[in-house]
Amino acid sequence: MYEILRKEALVPNIHLFKMAAPEVAKKARPGQFVVIRIDEKGERIPLTVADWDEKEGSVTVVCMEVGTTTRRLATLGTGEAIADFAGPLGVPTHIEKLGTVVCVAGGFAVAVVMPIARAMRQMGNNVISILGARNKDLIFWEEELRRVSDELIVTTDDGSYARKGMVTEPLKELLEGNGKVDRVIAIGPSIMMKFCAKTTESFGVRTIVSLNPIMVDGTGMCGCCRVSVGGVTKFACVDGPDFDGHQVDWDLLFARQRTYLDEEKWSLEQWQCQGGGHS
Numbered sequence: 001m002y003e004i005l006r007k008e009a010l011v012p013n014i015h016l017f018k019m020a021a022p023e024v025a026k027k028a029r030p031g032q033f034v035v036i037r038i039d040e041k042g043e044r045i046p047l048t049v050a051d052w053d054e055k056e057g058s059v060t061v062v063c064m065e066v067g068t069t070t071r072r073l074a075t076l077g078t079g080e081a082i083a084d085f086a087g088p089l090g091v092p093t094h095i096e097k098l099g100t101v102v103c104v105a106g107g108f109a110v111a112v113v114m115p116i117a118r119a120m121r122q123m124g125n126n127v128i129s130i131l132g133a134r135n136k137d138l139i140f141w142e143e144e145l146r147r148v149s150d151e152l153i154v155t156t157d158d159g160s161y162a163r164k165g166m167v168t169e170p171l172k173e174l175l176e177g178n179g180k181v182d183r184v185i186a187i188g189p190s191i192m193m194k195f196c197a198k199t200t201e202s203f204g205v206r207t208i209v210s211l212n213p214i215m216v217d218g219t220g221m222c223g224c225c226r227v228s229v230g231g232v233t234k235f236a237c238v239d240g241p242d243f244d245g246h247q248v249d250w251d252l253l254f255a256r257q258r259t260y261l262d263e264e265k266w267s268l269e270q271w272q273c274q275g276g277g278h279s
Contacts, residue, residue: 106188197245
């Protein structure tokens with residue numbers, strides 16, 4: 001069993017969990033994920049590693065309440081435990097000295113971008129981060145991201161905080177500016193990553209996206225998370241989750257993400273009918 005050392009509500013429906021997982025903490029790297037299972041009858045879901053502390057033996061993940069498992073997880077609190085916390089899985093984000101790196105975080109993906117931005121800056125890069133959300137109430141870790149960035153730009157779709165607009169707008173301005181952008185890392189909703197990649201394509205700036213479609217076993221055995229990258233079939237769990245955004249077949253990815261919508265809806269309805277508790 002893996003104990004929840006700390007649970008924190010960040011914004012509505014988004015929660016932080018600091019887990020006791022010393023073996024995972026020893027090897028965790030930016031961009032990797034873990035697969036969790038609440039109990040022996042629960043489904044497996046992937047959660048990206050947001051932070052880790054090898055000395056404390058802890059790993060931090062952030063989850064959004066979407067389906068049955070994430071809502072069940074949200075009912076747990078500090079001191080409780082889950083059955084499985086397997087990882088770290090996936091290929092770590094490639095960290096190297098490039099020059100200027102723009103990190104784009106959409107919504108709760110700031111939790112994924114944080115360790116990447118920190119590592120890129122520690123490597124000596126000039127890190128410019130763009131943090132976007134639908135509205136002010138959904139923004140978290142702004143100051144944390146600011147501390148690991150040389151510059152931070154914040155946007156909200158509705159203009160309720162900071163700059164009004166999509167993250168692609170300041171991204172395009174940076175690409176058109178006097179300073180050279182050497183790499184873009186865009187992580188967030190699939191549609192956001194697609195348009196970030198489309199924005200950078202004409203500028204010839206390599207753009208890395210993190211693909212987290214439906215994963216089941218996290219080891220490449222089931223094939224549920226297959227994606228087409230440059231016309232070649234890849235598995236997000238073992239070949240990624242990082243891929244070249246200019247090579248991703250986004251239409252195929254969107255179609256695959258809709259595959260289990262009916263089953264997910266049914267599962268959530270059943271759980272809610274049973275009282276929406278721990279079991």
